[in-house]
Amino acid sequence: MALLLLGVSVVTFLLMSASPLDPLQTNVGQVALGTMSQEQVEHLEAYWGVDTPPLERYAGWLTDLLHGDMGTSLLYRQPVTTVIWQRLSSSLLLLLTAWILSGVLGLLMGMAAGACRGRWPDKLIRGWCLLISSTPAFWLAILLLLVFSVWLGWLPVGLSVPVGMESGMVSVADRLQHAILPALTLSITGVANMALHTREKMIDVLESDYVLFAKARGESMKSVVWRHGLRGVALPAITLQAGSVSEIIGGSVLVEQVFSYPGLGQAAVTAGLGSDLPLLMSITLITSAMVFGGNLAADLLYGVVDPKIRRRAAK
DSSP states (O other): OHHHHHHHHHHHHHHHHTOOOOHHHHHTOHHHHHTSOHHHHHHHHHHHTTTSOHHHHHHHHHHHHHTTOOOBOTTTOSBHHHHHHHHHHHHHHHHHHHHHHHHHHHHHHHHHHHHTTTSHHHHHHHHHHHHHHTSOHHHHHHHHIIIIIIISOOSOSSSSSOTTOOGGGOOHHHHHHHHHHHHHHHHHHHHHHHHHHHHHHHHHHHTSHHHHHHHHTTOOHHHHIIIIIHHHHHHHHHHHHHHHHHHHHHHHHHHHHHTTOOSHHHHHHHHHHTTOHHHHHHHHHHHHHHHHHHHHHHHHHHHHHOHHHHHHHHO
C-alpha cells in the first residue's frame, strides 16, 4: 500500500505539472496581472510555486507529508487537513449511504435475476442494469434534479444544508434531505455491475451438483437460493463491493458538481482547476487509501465468510 500510494502521488504530481492551466491567469486573471508590478508578479509566482523546479516542489511536499504535515491550501489559505476534514465530513454520509445501498440492492437484484433465469423478472432486471450501466452519472443526476427538485419540488435543488441557515440550526434531517438525491444517483449507477455479476454467479450455483441434490432432497427454491445460493455468491459479491469504492468516489466528483454539494469530490475539482497542488495531492492520497482499505477489508472478510479460507490461512 505504501508503494502504491507513492506511485499515485508521483502520477498525480506529473499530471498537475503537465497541466496547461497557468495558476496566475486562472486565479488572478490576465487583466489583473497586467496592472501589477514585476515585484508583485514575482511574489505571486513564488506563492503558487511557478518559479520552483518540479522535482524540488515534489521533494518538499513529500518531506512535509512524511513529517505529518499536508501543507496549506493555496486556494482556501487554511491547513489542508482542516479543508479535507470539513469536506470529508459532508461526503462521508453520502459515500457510505450510496455504497451500502448499491451493494445491497445489487446483490438482491442479481440473486432474483439468477433465480428467475429466462423469465420476465430476469429480463426486466437485466434490461434495467444494461440501461443504467450505459448512462453517465452526471446525466442521471441532472434528470433526478429536474424531476424531484424542479418539477415536483419534493427535494432541495442542491447544497448540503439549507441556504441562509446558521450551521448551529441545521438539523440531521436537513442534511439527510439534501443528501437524498446525490446518494440516490450514486446508488443507482453502482447497482448494475453488482447485479449482473451476481446473476451470473447465481446461475452457476443453481446449476451445481450440490444444488441438484438439495432439490432432489425436497428443498424449496426459496430455501435453495438463501441457504446455498447466498453462500455461493458471497465471496464474489464482497470482491465487487470492495472494488466499487473507487467507482463511488469517482462518481461523487461529477455528482457533487451537479448538486453543488460541498464534498471531497467538489474540492478535488476546485483544487485541480485552481492548481492547488497540496490540496489535490492530499485528496488523491486519502481517496486512494480508502480504495486500498476497501480491498484489504475484502481480503479479511473472505476468512470470515468462508471457513475453508480461514482454515488454510491458519495452517
